[in-house]
Amino acid sequence: MREIASGEKGEMYSYFPGCTSHSTAVEYDLSIKAVLKALGVSLVEIEDWNCCGAAAVHSMNKLLSLCLPARNIAMAQKTDLELVVPCAGCFNMLKRTERALKTDPEMRREVESTVGFTYREDLKIRALVDMVVNGIGFGRIEERVQKPLAGLKVACYYGCALVRHPKVTQLDEPENPQYLDRLMSALGATAVDWSFKTDCCGADLALTHGDMVVKLVNRIVGMAQEAGAECLVCSCGLCQINLEMRQDIGALGLPVFYFTELMGIAFDLEGTKWWSKHMISPSTLLDSLSLR
């Protein structure tokens, strides 16, 4: 088992990076490791993890869509650590599987025999944002802030998979979630009030129905702008790339951050090399607030 970000205080979590951590969401992965290290939290990557299957698999084959995440659950069970999942999409698939394993005995037997493991109900699966907000807590985060994000107006975008279906994700409030908003306040930024926090950006159809998705994205980004935000913040690899690549609102557009990137700025961490990876450069915005 590979240790990837070691802290000092011995606080450890098991970590499921997800496929986008090595590709389209590489800046999420880099900032997660840097920020958690600064907070003294260690992550242990799940041994030989596999793709959660995402929307493609649950649309095509229910049993397979439960077995792929179950293999990761089986691997995570080998440690006694809580499992932390950064990507909202992966988190949702793992929680769907957890729900099936806990509530459907017949399905559980089928998944267990297909994957070849015995499920342990005590494995806790958490979204990274939940672990940061409720596990690490605002006290420790505020203590670590060295460069408050004063003047940064941000629209917190939760999307679908983090909060819905609430019986599956059991996270925050499905219609008006607050985790990211409160985190932004703790970092010194201003989270704007707006009503498109959990509206779907249509990322799953971005490749097949681009025109439709541009409309969905523009409505979300446009509403964020109208509410006074200069950027968005999210916790999902698919939302981030979709919102940055498909928006077409003229001028430069609004950059979309991962929440850990903004934590990295507020913590004044060295080597924030992930900036260059954005499709919409946040440099102008950050420079205007002397945050870079």
Added chain:
Amino acid sequence: MDEPMTTVELPDIEGRQTFVAEVQERCGENLGLCYQCLKCTVGCPTAPYMDFNPNTIVRLIQFGLKREVLESNAIWLCVSCETCGTRCPNEIDIGLLMDALREMSLEEGYRAKEKGVVALHNAFMESIRRGGRVHEATMLMEYKLRSGDYWTDLIPGMKLFMKGKIPLLPGRIKGIDSIREIYKKTQKQRKVLEDREGKSR
């Protein structure tokens, strides 16, 4: 409030009850609870592009209109965002219903109105089978070949590549055999299910 609400019994038309029962069995939802309040459709991000709105899909199932449902574009334009299921006053999880309908449509060989979506899902599933994780470059190439849509998004794709966000070479997890075994078993079980259904008809 513990009493379930009254459901309406529709007159039997050929195959109606079999279809309703199979859909309900697969998704685990009681569609008889729907009173057509339209909350699902009002919140649905893709409903404006669907041939039948989500609430209409539920109604069509109640009427037993199997072909209309399983050949609709609605089942493929649903992005599983779960806004419908979260808001339904009768707690019908329409997201799970849509998954069940897609699977039934594929198994029973109905023509998918949104071929591109099916092509993308297939390319994605094959990418996992090959390496255990999704490899974007080869997955997108396979999608292009399957869909015949060669030119869309080439520029955004190149931009991502230039940013170093699309690794060129696919990797393979150590336990790839166990992934292939899972694929094999889940497909085999599906076959058995189909045979069983075939015999009982």
